[in-house]
Amino acid sequence: MLRFLAKRLVFAIPTLFAVSIIAFIIIQLPPGDYLTTLLADWASQGGAVEEGTVAAMRERYGLDQPVYIQYYKWIAGILMHGDFGISFELGKPVTELIWGRLGFSLLLSLLTLCFVWAVAIPIGILSAVRQYSISDYSATFLAFFFLAVPDFLMALSAMYLMSAWFGQSVGGLFSAEYVDASWSFGRLVDFAGHVWLPVIVIGLGSLAALVRIMRANLLDELSKPYVTTARAKGMSEFELLIRYPVRLALNPLISTLGWILPAVISGEIIVSVVMSLPTTGPLLLRALLAQDMYLAGSLILLISVLTIIGTLISDILLALTDPRIRLQ
Amino acid sequence: MTPEKSMTIENETILKVDDLRTYFPTRTGLFKAVDGVSFDLKRGKTLCVVGESGSGKSVTARSILQIVDKPGRIEGGSILLTRADGSTTDLAKLDARGKEIRGVRGKEIAMIFQEPMSSLSPVHRIGAQIGEGLRIHFGISKKDQRERVLELLRQVEIPRPETAIDRYTFEFSGGMRQRVMIAMALACNPQVLIADEPTTALDVTTQAEILDLIRRLQKSHGMAVLFITHDMGVVAEIADEVLVMYRGKVMERGPVEQIFHAPQDDYTRGLIGSVVKLERKAEVRLTRPDIPADTPPLLDVKNLSMTFPSGLKAVDDVSLIVRPGETLGIVGESGSGKTTMGRCLLRIYEPESGTIDFRRADGSTVDVRTAGSSALKDIRREMRMIFQDPVGSLSPRKTVAQIIAEPLKLAGMKGRTLDDRVAELMQQVGLEPAWRERYPHAFSGGQRQRIGIARAIAVNPRLIIADEATSALDVSLRSQMLDLMMKLQDEMGLSYVFISHDMSVIRYMCDRVAVMYRGKIVEAGDTDQVVNHPAHDYTRALLSAIPNPDPRDRRIHNRFRYDAAAAARPVPANG
Numbered sequence: 001m002l003r004f005l006a007k008r009l010v011f012a013i014p015t016l017f018a019v020s021i022i023a024f025i026i027i028q029l030p031p032g033d034y035l036t037t038l039l040a041d042w043a044s045q046g047g048a049v050e051e052g053t054v055a056a057m058r059e060r061y062g063l064d065q066p067v068y069i070q071y072y073k074w075i076a077g078i079l080m081h082g083d084f085g086i087s088f089e090l091g092k093p094v095t096e097l098i099w100g101r102l103g104f105s106l107l108l109s110l111l112t113l114c115f116v117w118a119v120a121i122p123i124g125i126l127s128a129v130r131q132y133s134i135s136d137y138s139a140t141f142l143a144f145f146f147l148a149v150p151d152f153l154m155a156l157s158a159m160y161l162m163s164a165w166f167g168q169s170v171g172g173l174f175s176a177e178y179v180d181a182s183w184s185f186g187r188l189v190d191f192a193g194h195v196w197l198p199v200i201v202i203g204l205g206s207l208a209a210l211v212r213i214m215r216a217n218l219l220d221e222l223s224k225p226y227v228t229t230a231r232a233k234g235m236s237e238f239e240l241l242i243r244y245p246v247r248l249a250l251n252p253l254i255s256t257l258g259w260i261l262p263a264v265i266s267g268e269i270i271v272s273v274v275m276s277l278p279t280t281g282p283l284l285l286r287a288l289l290a291q292d293m294y295l296a297g298s299l300i301l302l303i304s305v306l307t308i309i310g311t312l313i314s315d316i317l318l319a320l321t322d323p324r325i326r327l328q
Numbered sequence: 329m330t331p332e333k334s335m336t337i338e339n340e341t342i343l344k345v346d347d348l349r350t351y352f353p354t355r356t357g358l359f360k361a362v363d364g365v366s367f368d369l370k371r372g373k374t375l376c377v378v379g380e381s382g383s384g385k386s387v388t389a390r391s392i393l394q395i396v397d398k399p400g401r402i403e404g405g406s407i408l409l410t411r412a413d414g415s416t417t418d419l420a421k422l423d424a425r426g427k428e429i430r431g432v433r434g435k436e437i438a439m440i441f442q443e444p445m446s447s448l449s450p451v452h453r454i455g456a457q458i459g460e461g462l463r464i465h466f467g468i469s470k471k472d473q474r475e476r477v478l479e480l481l482r483q484v485e486i487p488r489p490e491t492a493i494d495r496y497t498f499e500f501s502g503g504m505r506q507r508v509m510i511a512m513a514l515a516c517n518p519q520v521l522i523a524d525e526p527t528t529a530l531d532v533t534t535q536a537e538i539l540d541l542i543r544r545l546q547k548s549h550g551m552a553v554l555f556i557t558h559d560m561g562v563v564a565e566i567a568d569e570v571l572v573m574y575r576g577k578v579m580e581r582g583p584v585e586q587i588f589h590a591p592q593d594d595y596t597r598g599l600i601g602s603v604v605k606l607e608r609k610a611e612v613r614l615t616r617p618d619i620p621a622d623t624p625p626l627l628d629v630k631n632l633s634m635t636f637p638s639g640l641k642a643v644d645d646v647s648l649i650v651r652p653g654e655t656l657g658i659v660g661e662s663g664s665g666k667t668t669m670g671r672c673l674l675r676i677y678e679p680e681s682g683t684i685d686f687r688r689a690d691g692s693t694v695d696v697r698t699a700g701s702s703a704l705k706d707i708r709r710e711m712r713m714i715f716q717d718p719v720g721s722l723s724p725r726k727t728v729a730q731i732i733a734e735p736l737k738l739a740g741m742k743g744r745t746l747d748d749r750v751a752e753l754m755q756q757v758g759l760e761p762a763w764r765e766r767y768p769h770a771f772s773g774g775q776r777q778r779i780g781i782a783r784a785i786a787v788n789p790r791l792i793i794a795d796e797a798t799s800a801l802d803v804s805l806r807s808q809m810l811d812l813m814m815k816l817q818d819e820m821g822l823s824y825v826f827i828s829h830d831m832s833v834i835r836y837m838c839d840r841v842a843v844m845y846r847g848k849i850v851e852a853g854d855t856d857q858v859v860n861h862p863a864h865d866y867t868r869a870l871l872s873a874i875p876n877p878d879p880r881d882r883r884i885h886n887r888f889r890y891d892a893a894a895a896a897r898p899v900p901a902n903g
Contacts, residue, residue: 324498
C-alpha cells in the first residue's frame with residue numbers, strides 16, 4: 001500500500017510539470033500580452049502613451065524576454081521560494097491573492113461533492129431497483145433537466161426566488177457585516193446560511209451524471225449470481241441490496257471522484273461570478289481576460305494540483321474498498 | 329444426529345414437489361420453464377435432475393427456494409417441506425419476499441451454484457460470507473460465528489483455515505472456491521442441499537474431489553441432496569434416483585439403475601445413447617486404415633517454450649508431430665498450458681524458443697515461429713482455429729454469410745463466386761443456406777459452432793486447431809459435432825489438433841493423444857494405448873477421475889490420485 005502511494009506520488013511530478021508548461025503556453029497563445037491589453041484600455045479612455053514608457057514597463061515585467069526565460073523565472077520562483085509571481089493588474093503577490101480564495105473554493109467543492117453524493121446515490125439506487133417505474137422515470141427526467149439548464153441561469157433563478165419570495169440576502173458567502181470579520185460562531189452560522197444555495201446550484205448540474213452512473217452500475221450488479229447466492233442464504237431484500245450490489249456498484253463511482261473534483265471546481269467559475277462568491281473562479285476569469293499571466297498560470301496550476309490530488313484520493317479509496325485492486 | 333436415529337428415518341420424505349409450474353411471461357407469450365414437475369426428496373438420498381441446457385432443471389431448483397429470476401413466477405403446484413418435528417409448509421404458497429421463506433432459505437434448504445467465482449462476492453472475505461447465514465438465522469456472536477466458520481472450513485478440507493478465513497475468493501482456485509460455497513451452504517445444518525451444476529466449471533480431478541466431499545458430508549449430516557447436472561457420468565456416480573427433464577417436463581423418473589440400464593422413455597434412451605456413444609472410438613474411425621508412421625509430418629514442433637511476462641512458463645519444451653489427415657488430441661486440466669500451446673502454433677502468442685515446422689502444400693517446410701509477416705499470413709490461410717465459445721467468437725453485428733465470407737474476402741474472392749462458396753460451405757456443415765441473412769443470436773449453440781467450423785474451413789485449410797470446440801455444447805450435440813468434424817476431415821483431408829479437457833471426446837475422435845501437465849507433455853502415443861494402458865501416473869489419475877456413465881461401476885470414489893510433489897520424491901516424506 002505504501003509502495004503504491006509512493007509510486008502514485010512520483011508519477012504525479014512529471015504530470016504537474018507538463019501541466020505547468022501547457023498552462024503557460026495557453027496563456028501566451030492569444031496575441032499580445034498584458035501591456036497590449038493595458039494600452040488598449042488606456043487608448044479607449046483617450047490617453048496616449050509614450051513609446052518609452054511602454055518599453056520601460058515591458059522591461060520591468062520581464063515581458064521583453066523570450067517565453068522560455070519567462071517560464072523559467074516563474075517556475076524557479078515557485079520551486080525555490082514558493083513565489084508565484086506578481087499579479088500585474090492588482091499589483092499584489094499572487095500568493096496573497098489566491099490563498100484566501102482557494103480555501104473557500106475547496107470548501108465549496110467538498111460541500112458540493114458531499115451534497116451530490118448524498119443525493120445521487122439514493123436516487124440512483126431507487127431508479128435501478130425500480131427500473132422503468134414512475135420513480136425511475138421522474139428521477140431520470142429531473143436529473144437530465146438540471147443537467148440541461150445552464151448553471152448561470154440556475155444561479156440567477158435561485159437568487160431571484162430566494163430574494164423575491166423569502167427575502168433572504170443572496171450573493172456572496174457572508175452577509176455584509178461578516179465579510180471582513182474574523183471567524184466566530186456568528187460568522188459560521190452566517191456562512192452556513194449562505195453556502196447552501198451555491199452548493200445546490202453547482203451540485204444539481206453534476207447530479208445527473210452520477211445518478212446515471214449509479215443506476216447503470218447497480219443494474220449490472222443486480223443480475224450477478226452472487227446476489228442470488230445471498231438471497232438463497234435467507235437475507236432480507238433490503239439488507240441484501242445494501243450489503244452486496246450497492247457495495248460493489250459504489251466502486252466505479254469512487255473512481256469518478258478524480259474527475260468530479262475538477263469538474264466541480266471549473267463548474268463553479270460561472271456560478272461564482274453570478275453569485276459573487278469569494279472563490280478562485282472569478283479571479284481566474286478576470287486574470288485570463290486581462291492576460292495577467294502569472295496570476296492565471298498559478299491558478300491553473302493549482303487547479304491541476306487539485307485534480308491530481310482528487311485522482312490520488314480516489315485511487316486510495318478504491319484500493320481500500322476493493323480488495324481486487326489492493327491485492328492483485 | 330446418532331446413527332440409530334438416522335436409520336429409522338432413512339426413507340422419510342423431506343420435500344415433496346407436486347405438479348410444479350413456473351412460467352416466464354415474455355413478449356411473445358408464456359414460456360413454461362417448468363411445466364408440471366413432481367418429485368420427492370428423501371433424507372440421506374440423492375436425486376439427480378438431468379437435462380440439456382434450457383430444459384428447466386435450474387428453474388425447478390430455484391423455484392423451491394422462490395429465487396427464480398424475474399419475470400419468472402410459480403404459477404401452480406405445491407412444494408411441501410416436512411420438518412424433523414413433523415410440521416409441514418407449502419413453500420410454493422409463501423411470499424417470495426416474506427419472512428417465512430427467508431427462514432427456510434439457507435437454514436432448512438441450502439443451495440450451491442455452478443460458477444463459484446461469480447456466485448461469491450469478490451469484495452467480501454470468505455469468512456464473512458460463510459458466517460452470514462449464522463448471523464441471519466441464529467444471530468450468534470461474532471466470536472462464535474468465527475469458531476463455527478473455522479470448523480466448517482475444516483469440514484470442507486480447506487488448508488490452513490485460520491488464514492483462509494480472511495481471504496477473498498479470487499485468492500482461491502476454482503475447486504477451493506466451490507468448497508467455500510459448500511461450507512457456506514452447510515453453515516446452518518440444512519436438511520436439504522440443492523446443488524446446481526456445482527462441478528461443471530471444474531476439472532475432472534477437482535470434480536471428483538468435490539463429488540466425494542458432497543457425498544461424505546451428505547452421509548455425516550443426513551441431508552437430502554438435489555443434484556442438477558447435464559453430465560450423465562456424474563449422475564451414474566452419485567445418484568440414487570434420477571429425474572430426466574426436457575423442455576420443462578419430466579420425461580422419466582426412477583432409480584438410477586433403471587434409467588441407465590432399462591430406460592423407458594425415448595428421450596432418455598437417446599440421452600443415454602449419446603453418452604455411451606462417446607465411451608468408445610467413433611465407428612468411422614474403427615475401419616479407417618492407419619496413417620503410415622513414415623508419412624512426412626504436416627506439423628513438426630520441437631522444443632517449443634513460451635513464458636508469460638508474469639514469469640509463468642506455460643509451455644515448457646513441448647515437441648509433437650501431426651501427420652496429414654490425422655487428429656492429434658491434446659488433453660490436460662485447466663492451467664496445463666494446452667490452450668497457450670495451441671495459440672503458439674498459430675503465433676497468436678510469441679513462443680520464445682523451439683521450432684514449428686509446417687509443411688506447405690508445395691512440399692516446402694517453413695518455421696512458423698520465425699516466419700515473417702507475409703509468410704505468416706499465408707500460413708494462417710492453411711492453418712486455422714476453432715474456438716470454444718460459440719457466442720463470443722462470432723460478431724453479433726454480422727450476418728452468418730458475412731462471418732463465413734470474411735476469410736474468403738481476405739483471400740480475394742468476391743461477387744457471385746463468393747455467394748456460391750458461402751452457400752456451399754453452409755451446406756457442408758449442415759446449415760440451411762437460406763439462413764444466410766440471419767445473425768448469430770438466432771442460432772442455437774450447436775449451430776453457432778457449425779458457423780465457426782464453416783468459417784474455419786472456408787479457405788480450404790490443411791490444419792485446424794480446435795480449442796475445446798465442443799466443451800460448451802450439450803452431450804447430444806457434442807457427438808454430432810465430432811461426427812461433422814470427422815466427415816470434413818475425410819472429405820478435405822484435414823488434420824486436427826484437438827485441444828480438450830474431456831477424455832471421452834479425445835477417445836472418440838483422436839488418432840493420437842498427448843497429455844499435458846504444467847506446460848509439459850508427460851505422455852504421448854496412440855489413443856488406444858494411452859487410454860487403455862497409460863504409462864504416466866498423471867494420465868492414470870486423469871483417467872480414473874472421469875465419471876463412468878454406469879451406476880453399476882462407480883469408480884471415481886476409488887480413483888487414483890496423482891501428487892506431482894510425491895512423484896518427484898523417491899520416498900514419500902509422510903503418508
